[in-house]
Amino acid sequence: MKLQPIDNEDIEIDMSPMIDMVFLLLIFFLVASTVIDEKVPIKVPTAVHATLPETKVGRVTISVNEDDEIYFGVGGPKLTLDQLKQRVLAEIERDPKLRIQIRSGGGVKYEMSEKIMQALGEAGATDLIYAAYEGDPSEA
Numbered sequence: 001m002k003l004q005p006i007d008n009e010d011i012e013i014d015m016s017p018m019i020d021m022v023f024l025l026l027i028f029f030l031v032a033s034t035v036i037d038e039k040v041p042i043k044v045p046t047a048v049h050a051t052l053p054e055t056k057v058g059r060v061t062i063s064v065n066e067d068d069e070i071y072f073g074v075g076g077p078k079l080t081l082d083q084l085k086q087r088v089l090a091e092i093e094r095d096p097k098l099r100i101q102i103r104s105g106g107g108v109k110y111e112m113s114e115k116i117m118q119a120l121g122e123a124g125a126t127d128l129i130y131a132a133y134e135g136d137p138s139e140a
Contacts, residue, residue, distance in 0.1 A: 059099045060091060061131075064116060066107035081119045088123040099127040 063071040070079050
């Protein structure tokens with residue numbers, strides 16, 4: 001029995017099921033993944049005229065607690081002033097327009113804040129803001 005050759009030009013693979021699976025996997029991983037936002041426990045002071053930053057893009061957070069411990073990032077490693085300076089230098093090399101937000105507890109002494117600002121300035125950081133929550137300072 002002689003078989004007739006199949007015309008290959010009319011054969012198409014239906015991509016709809018594959019696209020459906022890709023979207024289902026994407027949704028699954030978005031829902032299943034947990035966003036880790038563990039911040040160093042700091043009692044950030046309140047201010048009457050505090051406002052949220054317009055954008056968080058290109059902004060790095062540095063946290064300082066009442067024990068003068070410095071943390072880079074939201075839940076990052078504890079650093080000394082020299083290590084902070086080196087880390088910020090490396091970040092500024094990657095992004096020259098780096099903006100830094102400093103989360104400092106209400107009990108942090110000014111001397112420590114001054115040392116941090118000096119280290120950041122020596123590293124080349126020029127855009128610094130201090131974090132504060134909106135509210136009445138007398139209620140804190």
